[in-house]
Amino acid sequence: MKPFQKTGGIVKHSASFYIVLSALFLFIASCTTDSVVQNSKFTDEYKADFLLVYYDHICRTAKTTQGFFPPQTARAYGYIGIAGYEAVVHGIEGATSLQNQLNGFSSYQLPEVISGQKYNWAIASNAATARIFKYMFEKNLTAANRIKIDSIETSTHQALAANEDAGIVSRSQEYGYQVAEVVYAYSKTDGGHESYLEPFQLPYAIPNDPYCWVPTGAVTNPLSPRWGKNRPFLLSNIDKVKPSAHMLFSSEPTSEFYKEAMVVYNTVKNNTSEQIEIAKYWADDPFATCTPAGHTFNILAQILKEERATLAKSSMAFAKMCLAENDAFISCWKGKYDYVLIRPVSYIKRYIDPSFNTVIGTPPFPAYTSGHSCEIGAGSRILTSLFTNGSGDYAFTDYSQLQYGFFARSYSNFDEMAEECASSRLYGGIHYPIDNSKGLQVGRAIGDNINKEVEWPRIIN
């Protein structure tokens, strides 16, 4: 059977050709599980300025809200990113909802877009982000932060709605709110709901063995000991990503463990001024910053702004980072409390030099593996996927710490940045080298899982 016949210069197709063509069309259409809603503008036709304003304010809110330590902050970012992405996913060509891709999310029914109706995806994103943002900090959200969120939402909505049909405006806004409600319902069952009210998850007893963590400062309880039991967005980020056991604990000077502690001791004793600066730069001190995860989000937001990324790319970028950071903290915290390893400062004071002091404060939780290394490892892989061809090569200057009294630091590769962040914990004297190397390994694996196991659209801008 010939698919088509050429007659007198005009191509005439046979009926079978049209059947095959129609089948092909249907096949292609069905391949895109979330087809773009007809007649609506695509998500990449909108700017992302307002989204960057929200992320700036998430950082400020994390800084000024009681109970938002690194795990709690990463979780808040996590669900905000999901809601923001789901609100616009139907406006992105070839994009697939996260609903059937994230652990446990399929039990929650996201709202459906109305066939044939137009949506303004920026209005939907604005509504979803504002609502989920308030929910994630809800009971401890200060009046000033709530007013600021409302103000961002109102001014953004007014600007976006100005030249838009009233029906589209209300439909899009309502859609965004509904997405936020569903994502919030999903968040309530992950084990971390309202964890900011009791971040230390008391009571909790650490075994009384020489290898075990002991308090290193004024805070005598370890932070969030049950965080590792929280539901991750990808199961594989817990099941397949586990740090192998650290070297056997020993106080013998010839042991590998002792030598590892000696590396910390000698590093701190011989730190250069540059290394001390690096230790403080990445410390993201809780007095005034929005935790390590917030720092990574600040870097992402800065690059998205510099790249003039569209709403489509920004929403996807934040969603990727949100999944990665949330799961990095769950996986890392699981390791911390599986191993409950003593901090270098405690070990060194006990077995090497009682007068030893670290460069920066040791946070109140076990050593193995390093939280900073996990989160930056995951974050660096997301940045690499978003802005490079896979090499990680990308010249940029991190301006986000100027506000905290640091000078800007420049990097030529995202891995280079991650390595520096991980090393900063050794310079600070608060982690063994193996905490950092294994933490980076775990984080990178999580970032890779997020990039590969979740179906993301191919967005260029």
Place this chain on the structure above:
Amino acid sequence: MVKFTLIFLLIIVFFTSCRKQPDFDKLVTEYADIQCRAIVLKDKRFQIADHLRSIELDSIHKRKEIDSLKIVISEIKNRSLILADSIKVKLDDILTNKLANRDDQKKFTDRLAAYIKANGCSHPQAE
């Protein structure tokens, strides 16, 4: 034709070279004070954290010291937050509106660091 192309290229070169260069020195000196204030506050935060770590918890006297330090921490935290907000606004204006490209932005922060390292932050205005 060659002559025309050459003239055209010269015009392009002329206009390109006419792009107004940012006045880095002015920008840096204007901005340096606020950055110095942030540096001083940052150093204070780390000093207090160090001091807090050095205090042991087993005496009532030191508990009182910790309580008084917490008040200082709260005050420094507030000042740091307010200053961080001001810096963000000012920096955003410089990086977005006054410096057109990444090279200029990097030049600015490099020169700022060099300026502050050379001149120090010994007399920053208290915010």
